[in-house]
Amino acid sequence: MRRVLVTGGAGFIGSHYVHHLLSSHSDIEVINADALTYSANLQSLADIELDPRYRFIQVDLANQQEVEELFANPIDEVVHFAAESHVDRSIQGAEAFIRSNILGTYRLLEAIRHAGNLQKMIHISTDEVYGSIMQGRTKEGEALAPGNPYSASKAGSDLLCLAYFNTYQTPVVLTRCTNNYGPWQHPEKFIPKSILHALENQPLPLYGTGTQERDWIHVTDHCMGVDRVREAGRVGEVYHIGAEQPVSNRWIAENILDQLGKPHSLIQHTKDRLGHDYRYSLQTTKMREELGWEPLISLEQGLKETVAWYRQRWERGEGNAS
Structure with a gap:
């Protein structure tokens, strides 16, 4: 062992x-x-x-x-x-x-x-x-x-x-x-926070214009x-x-709202974060070619499953947006 x-x-x-x-x-x-x-x-x-x-x-x-x-x-x-x-x-x-x-x-x-x-x-x-x-x-x-x-x-x-x-x-x-992103992430993080706010019809806070880009991996x-x-x-x-597929924060928020049948008007633009980095993206060729790894879960599939997981817990009274 x-x-x-x-x-x-x-x-x-x-x-x-x-x-x-x-x-x-x-x-x-x-x-x-x-x-x-x-x-x-x-x-x-x-x-x-x-x-x-x-x-x-x-x-x-x-x-x-x-x-x-x-x-x-x-x-x-x-x-x-x-x-x-x-x-x-x-x-x-x-x-x-x-x-x-x-x-x-x-x-x-x-x-x-x-x-x-x-x-x-x-x-x-x-x-x-x-x-x-x-x-x-x-x-x-x-x-x-x-x-x-x-x-x-x-x-x-x-x-x-x-x-x-x-x-x-x-x-x-x-x-x-x-x-x-995925199940069990702390609700202070962007994706679970957005899901829980949407479920409770609370505003989804989005820094600045929401055009900042992140590469999300399950x-x-x-x-x-x-x-x-x-x-x-x-x-x-x-x-x-990484997944090598960066998307904007606004895209993530809108996708979550669409899945839950909520209006985009719930998005609330707030003052931008101090020193907010605009975009991250990593080249993952070394992992793919040297170690034979590649991501298997698309952002669309993973986000759909993640929204469903948080929604089920919220409906059972096991999660909230606080």
């Missing part, structure tokens, strides 16, 4: 990845280490909490003693999702992002370095570290130009990982992904990409995961 540590496994993407590991690999045990901050949701893992190959440990990665205790038993691989990730919150206050994303990653890297027997660490990052691009797609290796405190903290953690690979030969691989496709990197990615490398 291989033992895989998943940090942030009670978060949106991390919980999907924990499910993916357990359902796809009979020879893997999963340790889920999560601090259980506001965006974590153990309910998303309720169906596997009794699985003998699964174990949850509440850990604050910024706490050195807790991280050292986590590595008291052998760990073969680490997949590092744990991070503060909401841009608006980072603009309101960056300290939590620096603590979690930079200090937490540093503590993890130090524990791995001293453990000395880890096979691979996958560090999960974001397209936002490159900043905004007006056209084309960003390639791996291009300069980082983060435009807000969140993306700056992620860029810092990326550089720490690459420095540890160069200095200590820590077996780190980086993935940078575009915007995720969380299942992202998790499959991460797992390919875990299995076959080369240490010291960066891999991009």
